[in-house]
Every structure is written in C-alpha cells, then in structure tokens.
Amino acid sequence: MYTIQTMNKISAKGLERLPREDYETASGLSHPDAILVRSYKVGEDDIPPTVKAIARAGAGVNNIPVSYCTDQGIVVFNTPGANANSVKELVLTGLFLSSRNINAGINWVQSLDPAEEVSRLVEKEKSRFSGPEVQGKKLGIIGLGAIGVLVANAALALGMEVTGFDPFISINAAWGLSPEVKKANSMDSLIANSDYITLHIPLNDKTRSVIDEHQFDQMKEGTRLLNFARGGLVNNDSLKKAIESGKISYYITDFPEGELLGNPQIITIPHLGASSPEAEENCAVMAADQLRIFLETGNIRNAVNFPNCTMDYVGGHRLIIANKNIPNMVGQISTLLAENEINIQDMMNKHKEGIAYNIIDTDKAPTEKLIADLKKIEGIIMVRAIPPRD
Ligand SMILES: NC(=O)c1ccc[n+]([C@@H]2O[C@H](COP(=O)([O-])OP(=O)(O)OC[C@H]3O[C@@H](n4cnc5c(N)ncnc54)[C@H](O)[C@@H]3O)[C@@H](O)[C@H]2O)c1
Numbered sequence: 203m204y205t206i207q208t209m210n211k212i213s214a215k216g217l218e219r220l221p222r223e224d225y226e227t228a229s230g231l232s233h234p235d236a237i238l239v240r241s242y243k244v245g246e247d248d249i250p251p252t253v254k255a256i257a258r259a260g261a262g263v264n265n266i267p268v269s270y271c272t273d274q275g276i277v278v279f280n281t282p283g284a285n286a287n288s289v290k291e292l293v294l295t296g297l298f299l300s301s302r303n304i305n306a307g308i309n310w311v312q313s314l315d316p317a318e319e320v321s322r323l324v325e326k327e328k329s330r331f332s333g334p335e336v337q338g339k340k341l342g343i344i345g346l347g348a349i350g351v352l353v354a355n356a357a358l359a360l361g362m363e364v365t366g367f368d369p370f371i372s373i374n375a376a377w378g379l380s381p382e383v384k385k386a387n388s389m390d391s392l393i394a395n396s397d398y399i400t401l402h403i404p405l406n407d408k409t410r411s412v413i414d415e416h417q418f419d420q421m422k423e424g425t426r427l428l429n430f431a432r433g434g435l436v437n438n439d440s441l442k443k444a445i446e447s448g449k450i451s452y453y454i455t456d457f458p459e460g461e462l463l464g465n466p467q468i469i470t471i472p473h474l475g476a477s478s479p480e481a482e483e484n485c486a487v488m489a490a491d492q493l494r495i496f497l498e499t500g501n502i503r504n505a506v507n508f509p510n511c512t513m514d515y516v517g518g519h520r521l522i523i524a525n526k527n528i529p530n531m532v533g534q535i536s537t538l539l540a541e542n543e544i545n546i547q548d549m550m551n552k553h554k555e556g557i558a559y560n561i562i563d564t565d566k567a568p569t570e571k572l573i574a575d576l577k578k579i580e581g582i583i584m585v586r587a588i589p590p591r592d
Pocket residue numbers: 260261262263282283285286289344345346347348349350367368369370371372375402403404405409430431432456473474475476477
C-alpha cells in the first residue's frame with residue numbers, strides 16, 4: 203500500500219488514477235510515500251523522510267524546495283502543458299481587459315443608482331471607457347513554452363503582430379510556434395517595441411524582478427503589461443513608478459498582493475489561470491499517473507530535478523539508484539552487485555545536470571544489506587528496491 207499526502211484539493215479524476223486497493227490518499231498523513239500538491243508552499247519541514255516523490259499538479263515549482271528535494275533523492279514532478287490552454291484563455295481575457303477599459307466600465311455601471319435612467323447615463327458617459335482594439339498592435343511574449351506558444355498563435359489569429367523572446371526555447375515548443383511569430387534577440391528590444399507585453403517564464407533566482415526599473419524605462423509610453431506567470435517577476439516599486447509616469451497604462455496580474463490593490467490601472471485576478479475543470483483534471487491526472495509510474499516502476503517522466511528515464515518493467519527485481527553525476531559511480535555499483543552474486547539483466551543510466559539516475563533490473567532480489575552498502579558509496583543519494591509485482 204502506498205500513501206499519498208495531498209496538500210491542496212486535487213481533482214477527483216486525478217485521485218481516481220490511484221487505485222484504492224493500492225493507494226491511500228489523504229491530507230493528514232504522517233509518513234507518506236509521496237506528496238501531491240498545487241500551489242501550497244511546501245517547506246522542508248513538510249517533507250518527512252519517507253517521501254520519495256512530490257508531484258506538482260501544475261507548471262510552476264517555485265512553491266517546492268527543489269534543491270533540497272534533489273539532495274534528499276526526492277523526485278519532483280510537474281505537469282508540463284496540462285493547464286496551458288486554460289491559462290491562454292485567461293491571458294486573452296487579460297489582453298482585452300487591458301485594452302478596452304472593460305473593468306472600469308463595468309464597475310462604473312454597477313455603481314449607478316438603479317433609480318436613475320441608467321440607459322441614458324450609459325450612452326452619455328460611455329466615451330469615458332473607450333479603448334483601442336488589439337488588432338494590428340504589437341504583442342511581445344517573454345517565454346515561449348507551453349503557454350507562450352499558445353498565446354502567440356492565438357494573438358496572431360486576432361491580427362496582432364507577435365514577437366517572442368526565449369533563449370532556451372525547446373524544440374517541441376518551436377515546432378508548435380507559428381512561423382509568423384518574430385524572434386527578438388534580446389528582452390530589451392522586445393520590450394522597447396511592444397504595445398502589449400506578456401510574461402510566460404518560471405520564477406526562479408535568475409528571473410526574480412526581471413521586469414524592473416531598467417525594463418520599464420525601455421517601454422513605450424502606455425504599454426500594457428500582463429503577468430499570468432508569477433508575481434515575483436515584476437518589481438512592484440518600479441511598476442508603481444511606471445504607472446505614475448505613464449509608461450504603463452494597465453498592469454493585469456493573476457498574482458494580487460496587498461500593495462497592488464486599489465489602483466485603477468492594476469487589474470488583479472485571484473490566480474485563476476489554471477482554475478478550469480479541464481485544467482484541474484488534466485494536471486491531476488498527469489501528476490497522479492507520473493507518481494504512480496515512479497512508485498511502482500521507478501520510471502521517471504517529467505521530473506524537474508531528475509532526468510527522464512524509463513525502461514520496460516516486466517515485474518522482476520528492480521533497483522533504482524540516484525547518484526551525483528561523477529566518474530566511477532556505475533563501476534562501483536556494478537562491482538557491489540557482482541560481489542553479491544547478483545547479475546544485471548538490463549540497465550539504464552541517464553543524467554540531468556549534477557544528478558545521474560539508474561534503473562537496474564537484476565536476476566535476484568537485492569538484500570537489505572546490499573541496499574545499505576550501496577547507500578554507503580560516496581556520491582549515492584538514493585537507493586530503492588521496487589517491490590516485484592504479482
Ligand atoms: N496563472 C496561472 O495559473 C499559471 C498556470 C500555469 C503556469 N503559470 C506560470 O507560467 C510559467 C510558464 O508556464 P509554461 O507552462 O509555459 O512553462 P514552460 O516550462 O512550458 O515554459 C517556460 C518557458 O520560459 C522560458 N524561459 C525561462 N527563462 C527565461 C528567460 N529568462 N527569458 C525568456 N524565456 C525564458 C523557457 O525556455 C520555457 O520555454 C510557469 O512557470 C508558471 O510560473 C501560471
């Protein structure tokens with residue numbers, strides 16, 4: 203029986219992927235094998251030593267202490283692309299909200315006295331809420347991953363001129379991107395030439411406050427900035443100055459903070475990007491499947507801190523081992539197996555940055571002592587025997 207601790211409400215469709223006879227899934231488990239989470243901020247103290255994997259049902263993993271998990275041999279998964287369409291639709295909504303003064307107009311209508319002649323007032327005052335069309339305008343997209351690509355293609359269909367900046371674009375993303383999307387060679391040039399800018403990059407130490415005073419200075423007067431990626435990407439002090447100076451006419455964010463409230467040029471959405479039943483289901487299903495496959499077979503798909511590594515598992519004896527990506531690790535592992543008269547039948551070794559991951563199928567079950575001896579090899583981070591299937 204595997205135990206999975208949920209740290210947020212997870213779509214039932216995802217939980218159904220973990221059969222009840224083999225999995226207990228609950229929020230208050232003290233020794234879980236794995237954690238299933240959405241945006242809950244997971245602290246190191248939330249991760250008991252029994253945890254082998256954490257699955258983030260969503261894209262951003264900035265709420266998980268990934269480096270700590272790597273050091274502990276804990277595999278962290280996310281669900282690439284599973285909520286991208288949901289976010290794309292909200293970004294398009296944000297594009298129109300930033301352009302047509304819809305929010306201000308709606309709020310004004312709601313503030314009217316119903317006893318007044320509302321339809322007459324509306325016709326008299328509506329010019330106050332006029333705003334430009336997006337067709338023919340320039341959209342700059344920072345980050346052309348799962349979401350950025352969908353936004354780019356959809357904005358082209360709206361008649362916008364689209365430019366993207368992503369120095370690390372994946373081959374997959376490039377395949378999905380319309381050839382009409384222009385490539386910016388720097389973030390500065392993209393920013394200086396856009397009427398609308400939308401952010402679709404992860405928040406990490408390299409991207410924190412990536413939109414700061416310098417970036418705002420490059421922008422055209424009246425730029426509309428959309429942030430459906432993470433609050434920390436934009437420096438709030440610089441943003442407020444840019445709004446005061448007229449550089450920014452509207453900031454639309456899915457990540458409200460107290461200091462952003464009450465400003466009519468900042469539209470705050472309560473982190474609804476992935477809050478559609480479809481996205482919640484897609485993410486939960488993908489996260490649960492990835493967890494289950496890892497726990498039951500050791501195969502890894504879509505980990506952010508471990509390499510993808512899969513080998514057909516027919517249910518014999520299997521060891522999974524993670525180690526620092528340094529010389530002579532495989533040699534030491536195979537020598538120890540040979541000394542224990544265990545024959546390797548199949549083996550896969552992959553690495554990602556400083557981590558190497560091995561799947562080793564053997565003719566005999568590894569003993570507890572062998573596992574303990576493997577763990578003693580310097581550079582080994584994690585060793586686990588996968589229980590044979592019936
Ligand atoms: N609002 C929401 O509910 C919501 C939902 C999903 C994702 N997100 C956020 O959006 C981000 C992007 O999601 P995604 O699914 O497109 O992820 P993704 O991994 O598919 O794409 C991210 C892209 O950003 C690029 N990138 C990284 N650093 C960059 C930089 N400095 N400059 C330019 N490009 C850079 C990467 O190369 C990659 O192509 C997530 O990390 C998450 O923070 C928000």
